Amino acid sequence: MSESAPEDPELKRAVFARFDRPCPERTVFTTNTSSLIPSMFADATGRPDRFAALHFHLPVWSANVVDVMPHPGTAPEVTELLLAFAPRIGQIPIHLRKEHHGYAFNSMYEAMNREAIALAANRIALVEDVDRAWMGVTKMPVGPFGMLDDVGRGTVRKITSFWAQQLGDPQLEKNEKYLRGYVDTGRLGRKSGEGFYRYPEPAYRDPGFLEGRFPTS
């Protein structure tokens, strides 16, 4: 659901600086960062008024939401241009009125994930039970751990570790340790064939899953 990962602002600044000269003045620059904010690179672009964050979600064509997040120096017509551009590529534009590290959906998603992982890491509930609770109430076809398998454990662990450090949140540290157990045993998610579930036919797709008929580990 999220492509967020610890990102390197210096690398982004260097790339933008390099593209400024060859590009015409009218060209709008955007960045798909999901944890950094555009004012961190605006001056490096050489065109701060024609620069904003344009943040996509994964999988990009089904989770077709894009955050449009200007920085204080973005020209209002550039924000309008990006809001109008999004639907032309099949995306739903979300206007962030202020810079915010968590963007829109990700703020909510990361908070939900922190609690989902905490339930399992603290042995309050099984992974499958957390997903069944989420799926049963929301009627979504997948729960938090099924989604995490799609993002990939390595990425999730890196994000969790990054925010654990940034926020000094002891629960996030426990969560990171819990996730590390999966990474260390090669259970990285769907791509590796196993994560919280085994692929290609994860238990949560089973018609009996919600009722609780599934093999528990």
Place this chain on the structure above:
Amino acid sequence: MSESAPEDPELKRAVFARFDRPCPERTVFTTNTSSLIPSMFADATGRPDRFAALHFHLPVWSANVVDVMPHPGTAPEVTELLLAFAPRIGQIPIHLRKEHHGYAFNSMYEAMNREAIALAANRIALVEDVDRAWMGVTKMPVGPFGMLDDVGRGTVRKITSFWAQQLGDPQLEKNEKYLRGYVDTGRLGRKSGEGFYRYPEPAYRDPGFLEGRFPTS
């Protein structure tokens, strides 16, 4: 989604104590609390081994998930009985292996809500944009604010106020103040005809809502 509200443990204790004598020994007592934990009243029931939390979600027949949360003194066969009972009334049982004030789904839901309300309270995004982001990514037919309108603003404000005090969380205090604005102007949610949306035809049901064609306030 949640019927949680600040609850009175003393009242619950008194009620359980009163029912102990007239009920046969075999009767199992349960409690539908969603913020308190069963060990807080176990002794008052007179039958701590035949007592556990059985926590439903709203609307109860569609969000058909029930948390089964024993306390350390609950007999294992009573937990099994409750896990087996749930499907007989059309509910999906979720087994909480330890007592936890947030239960399963509610832990995740409250965390997601805190961020959703914070986005609006901090004027980072419009209520409608927060819901569009959530609905666009998850494909749920309703977003956090649409759901809050169903719970009712009074209840949500009480819960938020309760947890703001319990946790000393300054963002929850801001959220509570933001919600109070709606309560004070009578916009209590679906039941009152207006909340974040106007009823009976809320904007989020409009086919153009996701694309951003809706009247903004």
